[in-house]
Amino acid sequence: MAMSTGSRRANQGGGVQSVERTFELLELMADAGGEATLSDLAEASALPLPTIHRIMRTLVSSGYARQQPSRRYALGPSLIRLGETASRALGSWARPYLAELTEATGETSNMAVLDGLQIVYVSQVPSQHSMRMFTEVGRRVDAHATAVGKAVMATMPADSVTQLLSRSSMAPQTERTITSIEAMHTELARIRRLGYAVDDGEQEVGVRCYAVAVPNAPAGAAISISGPEARMSSISTDEVLPLMQRLSRDLGAELNTSGESE
Known part of the structure; x- marks a missing residue:
């Protein structure tokens, strides 16, 4: 094992x-x-x-x-209560940062964390558009088919990614889903080079999502914006990426308590 x-x-x-x-x-x-x-x-x-x-x-x-x-x-089972409470606290910390991201872009913003083989959504600020993306807080999805999952995996050592994906089915969610470990490593190298991840209809047809990892977070985490492909294609990554990276750094600094003195 x-x-x-x-x-x-x-x-x-x-x-x-x-x-x-x-x-x-x-x-x-x-x-x-x-x-x-x-x-x-x-x-x-x-x-x-x-x-x-x-x-x-x-x-x-x-x-x-x-x-x-x-x-x-x-x-x-005693871990369930701890996990649920921690998830609510994490969502509360993330919400002001997500609210700023949604206000700037007009699209739904999310925070998610890697839990085992899956991504769990822990916080969300919805778009005000009548047609918007809605992911229920607490929802679990396979990491390989999401921008948040790929953003987190891009921060991990290659052998850890291989181990994670080898235990996952990497089932296709749409025809665009990446379903091989080799292809995912190629994708993760691209994400490291660009500084952000994209889910271009890989989890749900017609939906696009941009995500960046939260640095220095105690667990693998990422924030994202998502919306209909037609609207998301009009968003300039050159403009929104610096904002997402700043917010992720600020959030990571708040979450990272390893440097606290006793």
């Missing part, structure tokens, strides 16, 4: 080691699709099995993990 460890929290300054290890195991389980065996976690984390077993027992007793009849461990 392959799981990406990325840059984990171990040995970060001043952290309580047991807490860091607990979050590391939860993140590894999330990376693996929500469940894993003790040996999977030991291989991915390099922690001793007795340590992992002790942490998992604690997580199970508090509802943050559960042990299945197969002896595999899965993420538990």
Whole structure:
């Protein structure tokens, strides 16, 4: 079983080691699709099995993990409330930045985060046009077919992208959806070069979306504007991109709390 460890929290300054290890195991389980065996976690984390077993027992007793009849461990129901509350808070922080973007462009603006293999929309400010794009907050969609998903993936190491996409079906949403890992890597290289991502009818026919990643956010995140293709084609990316990048930088700075002093 392959799981990406990325840059984990171990040995970060001043952290309580047991807490860091607990979050590391939860993140590894999330990376693996929500469940894993003790040996999977030991291989991915390099922690001793007795340590992992002790942490998992604690997580199970508090509802943050559960042990299945197969002896595999899965993420538990107590995480749902935490996730929903965090999502609402994130949406509240993002809303003023999205409101400025919608006011400047006239189109619907969104913020979304990468959660496992999918993108989750956490905030939105709708356009005032009678014909506008509406994505329900909380909606989950496959990352490969969205501008926000591609913007986030463009910030990730190539091997992490390959691992993510290899676990996804990359199912076509329209005839324009990118459905191969090789083609996606080519697309991500273009996004890094241009500084923004485009969904040109890849998720929904007739809809275009521009997105930029939110730098320094604690989790992979992006903001976007979306609307009917005919209206979006009249928007100059040379004019709107600097605004989106400024707003994403400001939002990322607000979300990034890693530099707070104790």
